[in-house]
Every structure is written in C-alpha cells, then in structure tokens.
Amino acid sequence: MDISVVIPCFNEEDSILPLARALHGTLISMKRSFEVIFVDDGSRDRTPQRLAEILGLDSRVRVIQLARNCGQTAALSAGIDHARGQYIVAMDADLQNDPVDIPRIVHELDRGFDVVSGWRRSRKDHFVRRRLPSLIANSILASVSGVKLHDFGCTLKGYRNEFLRRVPMYSDMHRYLPAFAASMGARVKEVEVRHHPRRFGRSKYGISRIYRVLMDILLLQMLVHFAFRPLHWFGLASVVAFWLCTGILLVSLFPVSDSALLLEEFSTVVFPSIFLLGTYLGTTLLSLGFVCELANRVDDSEMRQMFTVRDLETAA
Amino acid sequence: MKGAEAPRDVTVVVPVKGSELEFEEIIEAYGREFDRRGLTSEFVFVLDGTPESMFDDLARRRPAGRSVRLLKFNQSFGESISLAAGFKIARGKVVLSLPAYVQTDPKDIHQVLEAIDGGADVVTCWRRPRVDSILNRLQSFIFNALMRLLTGVKFHDLTCLLRAMRRRVFEDVAVQGDMYRFLPVLAQRAGYEVREVVVRHLKEQGRNKVFGMGVYLRRFLDVAALIFLTRFTRKPLRFFGLAGAAIFLIGLSICSWLLVEHFAYGIRLKNQTMLVLGVLFLVLGVQTFFIGLVAEIIIFTQGRNLKDYRVQRIEEGSGHFRADDVEDAPDAANGAQGQGINGATPVDLTHTGLQRVPILNPSKAAEPVSGE
Numbered sequence: 001m002d003i004s005v006v007i008p009c010f011n012e013e014d015s016i017l018p019l020a021r022a023l024h025g026t027l028i029s030m031k032r033s034f035e036v037i038f039v040d041d042g043s044r045d046r047t048p049q050r051l052a053e054i055l056g057l058d059s060r061v062r063v064i065q066l067a068r069n070c071g072q073t074a075a076l077s078a079g080i081d082h083a084r085g086q087y088i089v090a091m092d093a094d095l096q097n098d099p100v101d102i103p104r105i106v107h108e109l110d111r112g113f114d115v116v117s118g119w120r121r122s123r124k125d126h127f128v129r130r131r132l133p134s135l136i137a138n139s140i141l142a143s144v145s146g147v148k149l150h151d152f153g154c155t156l157k158g159y160r161n162e163f164l165r166r167v168p169m170y171s172d173m174h175r176y177l178p179a180f181a182a183s184m185g186a187r188v189k190e191v192e193v194r195h196h197p198r199r200f201g202r203s204k205y206g207i208s209r210i211y212r213v214l215m216d217i218l219l220l221q222m223l224v225h226f227a228f229r230p231l232h233w234f235g236l237a238s239v240v241a242f243w244l245c246t247g248i249l250l251v252s253l254f255p256v257s258d259s260a261l262l263l264e265e266f267s268t269v270v271f272p273s274i275f276l277l278g279t280y281l282g283t284t285l286l287s288l289g290f291v292c293e294l295a296n297r298v299d300d301s302e303m304r305q306m307f308t309v310r311d312l313e314t315a316a
Numbered sequence: 317m318k319g320a321e322a323p324r325d326v327t328v329v330v331p332v333k334g335s336e337l338e339f340e341e342i343i344e345a346y347g348r349e350f351d352r353r354g355l356t357s358e359f360v361f362v363l364d365g366t367p368e369s370m371f372d373d374l375a376r377r378r379p380a381g382r383s384v385r386l387l388k389f390n391q392s393f394g395e396s397i398s399l400a401a402g403f404k405i406a407r408g409k410v411v412l413s414l415p416a417y418v419q420t421d422p423k424d425i426h427q428v429l430e431a432i433d434g435g436a437d438v439v440t441c442w443r444r445p446r447v448d449s450i451l452n453r454l455q456s457f458i459f460n461a462l463m464r465l466l467t468g469v470k471f472h473d474l475t476c477l478l479r480a481m482r483r484r485v486f487e488d489v490a491v492q493g494d495m496y497r498f499l500p501v502l503a504q505r506a507g508y509e510v511r512e513v514v515v516r517h518l519k520e521q522g523r524n525k526v527f528g529m530g531v532y533l534r535r536f537l538d539v540a541a542l543i544f545l546t547r548f549t550r551k552p553l554r555f556f557g558l559a560g561a562a563i564f565l566i567g568l569s570i571c572s573w574l575l576v577e578h579f580a581y582g583i584r585l586k587n588q589t590m591l592v593l594g595v596l597f598l599v600l601g602v603q604t605f606f607i608g609l610v611a612e613i614i615i616f617t618q619g620r621n622l623k624d625y626r627v628q629r630i631e632e633g634s635g636h637f638r639a640d641d642v643e644d645a646p647d648a649a650n651g652a653q654g655q656g657i658n659g660a661t662p663v664d665l666t667h668t669g670l671q672r673v674p675i676l677n678p679s680k681a682a683e684p685v686s687g688e
Contacts, residue, residue, distance in 0.1 A: 055633040055634065056633070059633050064630050065630070067488060067627070077623075168615075168618075170622055237606070288607065
C-alpha cells in the first residue's frame with residue numbers, strides 16, 4: 001500500500017464528514033493505493049457515530065477507537081502503529097488543514113525526503129494569541145535544532161513509514177518529530193500548505209507552552225547524542241570529577257607556600273572534603289553510566305542504523 | 317435467566333477482613349435495587365484472612381436465586397489485592413466495590429448507575445454528611461484535602477470504598493500495592509471520565525482509632541509514588557532535574573556564604589562544619605540530576621515499547637467510494653444529519669457498536685472487541 005492517512009479526532013463531530021469527503025476526493029484522484037485511519041481519541045460528543053457512518057462508505061477506511069482520551073501524540077502513534085502504507089500522512093480533523101495539499105507532500109516523499117512538514121504560510125488564527133507565540137516558538141526550535149523550518153506546529157506532515165516505526169513516540173513527541181528526525185540524519189523538507197480558519201468546534205491548544213517546548217527540545221537534542229552512548233558521556237563526567245580530585249589532593253599534600261593563609265586552610269579542610277565527595281561523585285557517575293548502557297542495549301543498534309539501512313536500499 | 321458463565325450487568329465485589337460481614341444484608345439490599353432496574357448481577361466476596369470456618373459457613377448461607385461467589389485467600393493480602401482478585405473473576409460489565417457492611421443507603425446505587433449510563437467510566441462516592449466519629453472525620457478530611465491539593469483533582473472522599481467502574485478501567489489502569497484508594501485519580505489522569513456522586517452515610521464500623529506512625533508513613537509514600545506516577549513517568553528529568561537543581565542551589569548558597577564569612581568577617585574556613593554539608597549538597601544535586609538523566613534515557617530508548625494508548629476496537633470500513641461521487645456530494649450540513657453520502661444506504665448505527673452505548677442496557681451493550 002502506498003499512502004496511509006492518519007487522523008486523530010477528539011470531539012470533531014461536525015468536521016468529520018466534510019473532511020472524509022474531501023479527503024477521499026483527493027486521494028482517489030491521485031490514483032495510488034491508500035487507506036484512511038481515523039483514531040477516535042475518546043471523544044465525548046457524536047464523533048463515534050460520525051465515524052461509524054464513514055465506515056459504511058468505503059472499505060479503505062479504518063476507525064481505531066481508543067478506550068479513553070489518551071492525548072494527541074498517543075492517538076497519532078496508535079494510528080501509525082496500525083498503518084500499512086509506505087508513506088504516512090498525519091493531519092488534523094478540524095478542517096484547518098486541506099487534503100488538497102497531500103499530493104504535494106507525497107510528491108516530496110517520492111523524491112526521497114524522509115519527513116515532509118507543512119508550512120501554514122498564511123495562518124488564519126488570532127495574531128496575538130496564536131500566531132505570535134508560535135512565531136517565537138518556531139524560531140527557538142529552528143535555532144536549537146538547526147532544522148530550518150518555519151512551522152513546526154503544523155500537523156499536516158508526511159513521513160516515511162520505516163522511519164516512524166523507529167521513533168519513540170511518547171509525551172509531546174509529535175511536535176518535535178521533524179527536529180528529532182533531522183538530528184537522526186533524516187532529510188527534512190518543508191512545503192507550503194493551505195490553512196483555513198476553524199469552522200467547527202474550538203481549538204484544543206493552550207498558549208503558554210513556550211517554556212516547556214524549549215526545555216523539551218533542549219533535552220531531546222541532548223538525548224539524541226547522549227542516549228546511544230551513555231557510558232561515553234557519563235564516563236567523561238566522572239573522569240573530570242576524578243582529575244579534579246586528584247589535582248586537589250596533590251595540592252593539599254604538597255602545599256606550594258605556607259605563607260598564604262587561605263591556601264593552608266584549604267589544604268587542611270576544604271581540599272580533603274572536596275576530594276572525598278568528588279571521588280564519590282566520580283564513582284557514582286561511572287556506575288550510572290554502566291546502568292544506562294545496560295538499560296538501552298536492546299533498542300540501541302536498530303535506532304543507530306536506521307538511515308544507513310534505507311540508503312543502501314535506495315542505492316541498490 | 318442466563319447460563320452460569322454469561323456476562324452480567326453488574327458485579328459487586330466485597331473485600332472481607334476479619335469476621336464481621338453483613339452477608340445477607342448486602343445481597344438482599346443491593347440485589348433488590350438491581351432487580352428494580354432490571355439488571356442481572358452477581359456478588360463476589362473475597363475472604364482475606366478470615367476465620368477458617370467462614371468460607372463453609374457463607375457457602376451454606378448463600379441465598380437462593382442470587383449469584384454469589386466466594387473467593388478465599390490462604391493468608392491476608394490486604395484490601396487492594398482482594399479487590400484486584402475479585403475484579404479478575406468478575407463477569408459484570410460494570411463492577412461495584414462495597415465495604416463488608418451496608419455503609420451507605422443502598423438506594424443511592426441508582427445515582428451511581430445513572431452516572432455510568434450517562435457516560436462516566438468511574439463513579440466515586442462522597443459520603444455526606446458523615447456519621448462517624450469526629451476523629452475519623454478529621455483524619456479523612458485532612459487526607460482528602462491534601463490529595464486535592466497535591467494531585468489537583470477534585471474528589472472529596474477517596475477513602476469511600478463504594479465505587480463503580482466499567483470493566484475497561486480496571487483492566488487498563490494499573491493499581492499496585494495499596495493504591496486502590498487512588499484509582500479515581502489515576503483513572504482521570506489516564507483520560508477516563510470520573511464522576512463523583514453524593515451518597516447518604518448510614519453507619520461506620522470499626523476503624524475508630526488513631527493509626528500508628530507506620531500507617532501514616534506508608535500512606536505518605538503512596539501519595540509520593542502517586543504524584544510521581546501521575547506527573548513524571550514520561551518526563552522523569554522534569555522531576556529529578558528540578559530536585560537536583562534545588563539541592564545544588566542550597567549547596568552553592570551554603571558554600572558561598574562560608575566564603576563571604578571567611579573574607580568579610582574573618583571566620584576561618586577550617587572552623588566551619590557547615591562546609592562539609594555545603595559540598596555534600598553540591599554533589600548530591602549533581603547526582604540527582606544524573607539519576608534523572610538515566611531515567612530519561614531509559615524512557616527515551618524504550619519509548620517505542622511504551623504504549624500510551626489503549627485500543628478499544630478497530631473497525632474496517634465497507635463499500636466503495638467512487639471518485640465521481642465527489643462533485644455532486646451534498647454539503648456538510650446535509651452530511652451531518654446522519655444520512656449516508658450520495659445515496660449510499662444510511663448506516664444502521666446499532667450494528668456498528670461504535671457509539672458510547674449505555675452499557676447497562678443489555679439490548680445494546682457491546683463488549684470491547686479487541687484491546688492491547
């Protein structure tokens with residue numbers, strides 16, 4: 001199968017039928033095999049009934065009903081886990097994304113990009129409440145991650161399936177996927193997409209998330225480099241601690257000058273205490289590094305190799 | 317009415333500890349209310365460290381015409397384990413937990429069941445007004461107020477054992493150790509709909525005492541574990557990083573103060589015992605941060621195996637949507653009326669089983685098809 005479209009829905013009773021109709025029109029006109037996966041994230045309105053109506057229309061539709069409201073990333077990852085397509089296109093159910101843009105995203109994936117992210121160039125949202133914070137967040141994300149995208153928050157994105165299968169999807173990961181992907185070596189491309197004002201329902205995003213977004217992306221950047229070689233980094237930290245201690249011990253054993261009052265005091269009290277605790281810290285860090293190394297031995301090799309594997313295949 | 321293994325509408329689970337049990341009273345009182353609603357029911361009594369003779373005694377006293385099941389532990393495991401065991405053998409679509417005596421007005425069960433019919437996944441009860449001793453009430457009030465403060469949910473009576481939940485909740489929400497009392501908090505956190513109803517408190521048995529230090533300590537650790545579980549499981553570094561930074565800052569301020577004293581006031585550093593404490597805090601802060609990092613790395617690398625979602629069912633579509641249908645499709649307003657699009661036969665919703673049916677209505681109730 002070529003294309004899987006994954007659509008997480010939470011309380012979108014009014015949007016679903018128009019969306020499904022527009023989506024099918026576009027997908028059929030593309031003359032590729034496709035499936036549409038709606039993930040109902042524990043909606044409390046009539047979304048399940050609407051989805052049931054759509055099920056009767058086309059055999060290429062699947063509905064995944066989640067037992068509870070699991071959140072957007074979880075709903076998305078439920079859809080991705082059940083997707084069979086070679087490409088996965090994720091989009092919102094709120095009609096702000098336009099299915100008409102899907103062919104262009106697929107075209108870029110065909111050209112060999114791993115992640116194709118939408119850019120809502122002319123956003124139809126409130127400037128101060130929605131667009132300004134997102135402008136700031138996007139520039140921070142772009143500079144921290146080094147991925148020059150304009151719009152990380154756009155939900156209309158296309159991915160290569162075998163790449164997504166290896167991404168840990170938890171917490172707010174869907175937001176950082178392009179940045180994460182790029183640091184893993186994926187080729188990321190941005191295409192302009194249409195953006196419509198919200199017609200039904202209300203927005204489910206809060207505004208003041210910039211701080212959390214920033215912390216998350218910094219951590220993610222760190223983890224990408226860190227997670228696969230924990231012993232390396234922990235070892236480095238512990239070596240620094242050890243060297244510091246040894247140096248201090250030497251200084252306290254052979255005082256350079258007995259005239260300096262401060263140095264004498266440091267030699268008798270300060271240096272020994274720093275030495276003891278520093279030694280302790282160094283040992284602890286080293287053992288933590290070992291624990292870490294053991295803990296992620298399992299997934300490690302697979303994740304590190306993923307892009308190499310794909311490149312070999314396309315070259316063949 | 318149905319075969320022995322047929323699913324029931326309601327299963328009542330009663331953990332029994334000690335020899336006090338209002339066996340017939342519970343079955344009689346609640347059975348009558350279930351009959352009134354036309355629900356099939358079963359009662360499961362979990363005997364947890366009860367006298368040897370009790371099992372045979374109860375088996376003999378089993379009332380005719382009611383489905384009653386007894387489960388006996390060989391040693392005492394405590395309330396949460398008893399309930400978990402009871403839930404495991406429950407055949408009801410909805411499970412009710414009750415104390416071993418008629419604590420609240422059985423008629424209030426209708427409110428509880430109506431809340432479930434109204435879409436709630438968990439119903440927790442608030443006994444009001446309380447009829448037990450002032451000491452009990454005070455302890456309970458402090459505990460619940462503290463929980464509201466710490467967890468940010470708005471339940472007033474987490475110690476009330478009367479509780480109802482849909483099957484999928486207890487199959488999904490992991491309850492370890494002594495955590496059953498926090499189940500509403502965990503369930504709400506997981507995304508289930510939890511409602512609170514007020515019930516009339518009739519009487520209170522036993523438990524009229526000040527607990528030992530050990531009990532309070534265990535309760536405190538439970539709460540700490542709960543907060544960690546609900547807030548930081550996916551982001552451990554947010555917790556450890558913050559704690560580590562705080563400890564490090566304390567150490568830093570102690571050390572810098574000592575230096576200030578040394579240079580400004582001439583208090584010799586070698587006379588300062590606080591120095592060891594300051595350096596210790598610095599080290600401890602760094603260590604805490606790194607432990608958080610270890611946790612974060614584990615979550616990150618195992619992230620693919622952690623399923624944050626739970627699938628209730630997957631439905632495959634049928635039919636064939638043709639491209640030329642798109643042009644003359646009716647507009648959104650029409651489609652939203654529930655008609656099929658483009659003359660496709662309107663879908664009979666009762667057969668899809670997808671809607672949130674009142675699960676207590678046997679004619680329409682649907683069991684989950686698949687789950688992970």
